Amino acid sequence: MSFQIKRVYDPAKPSDGIRVLVDRLWPRGVKKATVHLDHWMKDVAPSPQLRLWFSHKPERFAEFRQHYREELASNPAVPTLRKLGNHKRVTLLYGARDPKINHAAVLLAALGRKSAAPKKSRKKART
Numbered sequence: 001m002s003f004q005i006k007r008v009y010d011p012a013k014p015s016d017g018i019r020v021l022v023d024r025l026w027p028r029g030v031k032k033a034t035v036h037l038d039h040w041m042k043d044v045a046p047s048p049q050l051r052l053w054f055s056h057k058p059e060r061f062a063e064f065r066q067h068y069r070e071e072l073a074s075n076p077a078v079p080t081l082r083k084l085g086n087h088k089r090v091t092l093l094y095g096a097r098d099p100k101i102n103h104a105a106v107l108l109a110a111l112g113r114k115s116a117a118p119k120k121s122r123k124k125a126r127t
Helices: 048-054 059-074 076-084 103-111
Strands: 002-007 018-021 089-094
Touching: 002 103, 048 059, 048 076, 059 103, 076 103, 089 103
Parallel strands: 002 089, 018 089
Antiparallel strands: none
8 A cells, every 4th residue: 555645736746646635625726627636535534523623723733633543443434545545556635734734644644554543552561
């Protein structure tokens, strides 16, 4: 599997492979005819309640990431997205301004794992 993220406002390139918009809302100022989009997977985006609470505030990102990972763990759209990435490059498109503090970065990390659920740390018991 090969996934990457990119702002939807950046020009499309052949190296993008399959282009998937992962925002629940259509990005402002983007014309559907010019975006070169293969799929729009609204259901893989954060829930409206979580998106509104987060509001792209950097101080909330750690908690947002935790809650979004929990949503992804039971989201039926995640396996569908993983299948798109079988032996193909998939570019996850997002509209947020910050390339590091956004839901697509969290989704990318989750897709890199076998399960979308957050990893639990294991500590060895001292003997």
